Amino acid sequence: MSDDSSEEFEDGDPIGWSAIDDSVKAIYGDLEPMHWGTVIPYSLGGPDPLTGVSAYPSRSQQPHFHYVTYGFSDLYEKEGDDPEWSGYGFELSFRLASHTHAEAPIWVVSLLQNLARYVFDTGRGFGVGHTMPLNSPICRESETAIRSITFVRDPELGLIDTPNGQVEFLQVVGLTDDELDATQSWNAEHFTELMTRQKNPLLLTDLKRSSYLEDPEFADQVEERTRTEGASAGIMTADQFRVIGHPSAGTFALTIGALLAPGLGQRLRGRIPFQRNFSVFGEAGELRFVPADHFSIEVEEGLTSVRLKPSQAESLVSALTAKAGTFTFPDMSGLTLIIEPTEITDADGNITDVIG
Template sequence: MNEEATASGWDAIDQAMSKLYGDQEPKHYGTLISYMLGGPDPLDGLSAYKAEQPLPHWHIVTYGFSELYDKETDDAEHSGYGFELTFRLAREDTEEEPPAWALNLLQNMARYVFKSGNIFRSGDYLDANGPICEGADTQLTALAFIEDPELPEADTPNGRVKFLQMVGITGSELEAMQTWNTLGLLRACEQLMPRYITDLERDSFLQTPAVAEAVQRGIEQDGSNTGFLYVDQLDWEPAKKRLFGKTPAVLTLGAKQAGIVGKMLAGRILKGKSLNLSGPDILVVLEPGKAAGLEEGEDEVCIRLDEASATELSRKLQPKEGVLSLSSFKGLNVQIVKTYIKDQDGHVVSTIG
């Protein structure tokens, strides 16, 4: 039996899109050499449909995160990774092809998933550390993920498949997601961003009073929904004994993430929730406690913060190089080091701290 005849997973995606676009023939971009055979692109294909409502945009869907052909995994409930990505991008009336950068971005998302094994879920976010369209004059420097508002989960012969929509967001919106939650922020922006269409030319929605007020209200009521944060500049130096006492232990953070960690502390520790900071070589668990203190393991440190130390640390953590001492936690200093933002070629393009 040939591959086309057994492409039940592929057919399920086509059927889901045909419910929205009928007989429209999409712009399809296939892969010449399979990723399994050494090709550069993990996805077997991408299709882009012209949507007119609520405004002209491309509606792009991936083929390859799920099992497109025969069932290969032991997970009978889900097909492959259990999702496909979609991306809605504002379209000019004269455009006949979706921009290449958008297709490349989706392939890059697949490279990340295929290499790391980490999957995307509704409510996730990802910092791109630069414009999502390289070289573009845009404020959109991060991505968020939410279930596509028009594509319900599909049952296929290979298992269930969700359609997760990728949404371009600004740095300030990313920070709001980290200090509150992703889905809350996206829904607060829905009237300004119908169907979560990405528009490279837009400003931050946090400049809209109603959105800013919703975020502030959500932070105060709910705290932060982010319990885990990867910090690439994270280090720990235990306390050292000296002749007349000992030096404090030192927690090192990069300036880029110091400020957001400070804001997240207020939304986690002061709400009775822990915050996990994961670095290349160490896991630092910040958790609420009745008294400030710490416990050290080989690859993990647990820092307990009472209300006074959590409040002081939250206030003092800023994206500025320096060493912070805490009056409410004598055994701990925090060192903030500069963060160097680099482009894809490794050149420093900006410095924080």
């Protein structure tokens, strides 16, 4: 859909909502979706940030439900200052393989609302290639191996123009834990491209599937490309780290949560040997790992830089596991690495698990 700048709209017209409807209608025609709406707006204290979620039954590729959100973009008048993008610049979609369900399960709506809470509370949007561990099965009532997600551009809805700016439809795709590890060491976009060749061109999330890495040919392709290409992602966002002390005082400790540690190790292994920086951003500022020909630590306002050789990065990777402990390194004098347990909580703040 193209934006007709000559068209005039009244305040309060659902012009952004209509643009989404028009895009979905191009695929499903007049098919009536299941729709979940929000009674009390989030801005007025309601629990759900998204204004609505629709789900369409589809028989493309195989029977599945195609969910589409309303609320990350400007659904009515233009609210943001960016003339190019509407709202956060995206809406989410999700494709759930249907085996026995006659109606679209509501747990997907809860998942999408939880992702919206993260965005609305932090102001951090999602993009193609982003990944996120869920720390539990994607559907808590199932025994599925799908416990993480990544984001791709929806292969049917794509990118649209609206009167309020562009909107990209980001499809949430379920991953197993070992698949998430593989994307962190390599490239999430390239990994999902390989997934599309496994009879899954629409990247449906199937709760019954096992890891694609159980296929030796698939695993060999991932291993070879990881070895030759390294990791593409240069940053991650996490609040599970602290810097204690100062190298000039001879005491410097890097404290990492056990949940964060393995993913950080995977990324360092895919970045430092390829002469690429890697940064972690959080409440403590920026923690930057930099390839160098000798080890050093530099602390500035809001930035801690750890310079290290590939062999030293590998020493760190060996210690960065989901197990609590304290580590020192003969070839990195002055550095202490502390892995702390991470508490997993539910939406009400109750501790449901402890990692490490």
